[in-house]
Amino acid sequence: MSRTRAAVVGVGYSTIHREKGVDVRPLVVDACRAAISDAGLAVRDVEGIFEYAGDEGAQDIQRMLGIENLATYADYTARCPSAITAALGAEMAVLSGACEVALVVRSVTREWGTMSGQRLPTAAGPAQFELPYGVMGGVIPVMGMRKQRRLAEFGGTEDQYAHVTVGARKWSALNERAVLRDPVTADDYFGSRFVAEPLRLLDCDYPVTGACAVVVTTAERAADLAQPTVLIDASSMGTGRRADWTYTPDFVFGGTQACADTMWRKSTVTPADVDVAELYDGFTHIAISWTEALGFCGPGEFGDWVDKGDTIGPGGALPLNTTGGQLAEGRLHGLSFLAEAVLQLRGQAGVRQVPGARVSVVANGFGPQCASMVLTR
Secondary structure, three states, X not given: OOOOOEEEEEEEEOOOEOOOOOOOHHHHHHHHHHHXXXXXXXXXXXXXXXXXXXXXXXXXXHHXXXXXXXXXXXXXXXXXXXXXXXXXXXXXXXXXXXXXXXXXXXXXXXXXXXHHHOOOOOOOOOHHHHHHHOHHHOHHHHHHHHHHHHHHHHOOOOHHHXXXXXXXXXXXXXXXXXXXXXXXXXXXXXXXXXXXXXXXXHHEOOOOEEEEEEEEEEHHHHOOOOOOOEEXXXXXXXXXXXXXXXXXXOOOOOOXXXXXXXXXXHOOOOHHHOOEEEEOOOEHHHHHHHHXXXXXXXXXXXXXXXXXXXXXXXXXXXXXXXXXXXXXXXOOOOHHXXXXXXXXXXXXXXXXXXXXXXXXXXXXXXXXXXXXXXXXX
């Protein structure tokens, strides 16, 4: 495989809002312009735009930014593994020569993030087998079944899930952008209501309105730009066997293990080299599954490995989701994990900075929709 590498050279955020009814379009422009400026580039330098599942497609973003022409672009659907999908697309475009500078964007509204209130379809086709179990009422029931399966296969208690939630708030308290900054305890976790037993309210991420953007270019171009170079050392996607959300032989890991295996085979580093992990936490059990799939501990070993939360919190052996993740920063749906990984490797994460961080891993999605990246300083 080619050892040519792409680099993430710019990071930008909009403000993040908890209320509904916020126009996301100016937030998209703010995040994009911030990322381009952070890279030390100008809007005219952008040749490609890759966005994930936003109301504004690549061509809409092009118009809003005033870009004259795009040499390449793509709009990824929600069937792809969250917003890191767009970053992988940008990486491949840069490495192939389709463009030299690519802008990656994820915008999301609180209304989009509250998908479980959707109207139920007619019970025909596959829905006739799913509706009786509430599956078509949104992703929540499926996630409840997946947490149930993990508990059934590996045993243990729900304490390990509480540690993920409590840890997220410890990190979000250090992040001025986070929408949920008040601390929570294990008692708070166990006191939160079930939304699809055994899935609790505090197992779930928090829908927001906001935008995040990053800029990807070649390693050669990155060396001449404003920021320290952060390379994409390896990346991959994965579906797992018999890819499906509902009719699958593996409710615990889905495609995470295959995705991780592919990435590590391509990488110049190993799990032992990772200093900080930014792992998808749309639901607590997803972050747990990714931790095991990536090889930080064995399958079913998270409960002991997390050491009552000390392993993943500030000062821990493997800091996890250092913005507070989607559980606390807000559901920016994946791209914020990559943005934070870059800031950590640059040494620019402020009071939440992991000392000496030089390798970070990012993972998005779950079930049949998985993607991951490992980045190096």
